Amino acid sequence: MEYGTGCLVCGDEIIYSAAAATFTCFYCGVTKETNASCRMGHFVCDACHNAGACDLIERCCSNTDCVSPVALAMTLMKNPAVKMHGPEHHFLVPAVLLTAFHAATNAGKGTLAERVREARKRADDVKGGFCGFQGACGAAIGAGIFMSIVSGATPLSDRERKLSNLITAECLLAIAENGGARCCKRETLRAIITGAAFVQREFGVDILVDPVPPCCFTNMNRECLRERCGFYPDAREVEMITPIQGAEIQCP
Numbered sequence: 001m002e003y004g005t006g007c008l009v010c011g012d013e014i015i016y017s018a019a020a021a022t023f024t025c026f027y028c029g030v031t032k033e034t035n036a037s038c039r040m041g042h043f044v045c046d047a048c049h050n051a052g053a054c055d056l057i058e059r060c061c062s063n064t065d066c067v068s069p070v071a072l073a074m075t076l077m078k079n080p081a082v083k084m085h086g087p088e089h090h091f092l093v094p095a096v097l098l099t100a101f102h103a104a105t106n107a108g109k110g111t112l113a114e115r116v117r118e119a120r121k122r123a124d125d126v127k128g129g130f131c132g133f134q135g136a137c138g139a140a141i142g143a144g145i146f147m148s149i150v151s152g153a154t155p156l157s158d159r160e161r162k163l164s165n166l167i168t169a170e171c172l173l174a175i176a177e178n179g180g181a182r183c184c185k186r187e188t189l190r191a192i193i194t195g196a197a198f199v200q201r202e203f204g205v206d207i208l209v210d211p212v213p214p215c216c217f218t219n220m221n222r223e224c225l226r227e228r229c230g231f232y233p234d235a236r237e238v239e240m241i242t243p244i245q246g247a248e249i250q251c252p
């Protein structure tokens with residue numbers, strides 16, 4: 001579910017205190033004096049609060065300490081700036097994979113910010129509806145953008161170009177075989193999981209892939225595959241309207 005009111009992270013009520021205290025922004029890590037946070041202690045800075053989807057993704061992925069691309073994607077997808085469906089997911093996939101890759105390889109945050117910015121620029125060419133109109137889901141292309149950036153691929157490269165096309169191909173296969181109308185949440189998660197497994201196999205880099213929490217977006221998606229989707233919550237175990245609390249995600 002997305003939170004239209006209250007805390008952007010967990011949906012809980014915002015508490016206003018008379019005395020300001022120092023908090024760290026949940027998304028971008030900036031430290032500010034504030035009188036407003038939720039009961040869980042989430043604080044969102046004004047810049048992140050007012051950011052559009054791609055700005056928010058860029059700010060968060062460049063600065064977070066979260067090492068789980070699934071948790072990071074879920075956190076960002078629950079923010080109301082990221083719509084149920086939309087081309088921002090084409091940037092979200094390479095952004096969270098870059099963040100996780102940098103954490104797993106101890107690469108610096110400075111290079112990460114540059115790479116996330118480059119991913120955004122490239123993902124901008126992958127417009128909405130690519131899956132149906134161009135025959136290549138933008139979430140899968142996002143994994144290809146990620147690989148192209150970390151491998152330094154160009155159209156003239158050999159192995160780097162192969163790896164970039166291969167990761168996209170594997171993501172597309174995973175997405176296509178499941179069938180169904182588009183769901184940007186489902187395809188984003190599938191591309192992240194497939195991409196992380198690819199990185200493990202090809203580079204021996206362990207990207208943390210924790211279990212995907214039960215999907216909380218089904219009520220917002222008219223075309224939800226429900227029982228046909230691997231992320232659909234089992235109604236016997238999960239109450240659909242129960243929000244996934246930020247505390248469980250522990251991110252960043």
Ligand SMILES: [Zn+2]
Pocket residue numbers: 007008009010011012038039040041042246
């Ligand atoms: Zn909160």
Ligand SMILES: [Zn+2]
Pocket residue numbers: 025026027028029030044045046047048049059
């Ligand atoms: Zn912020």
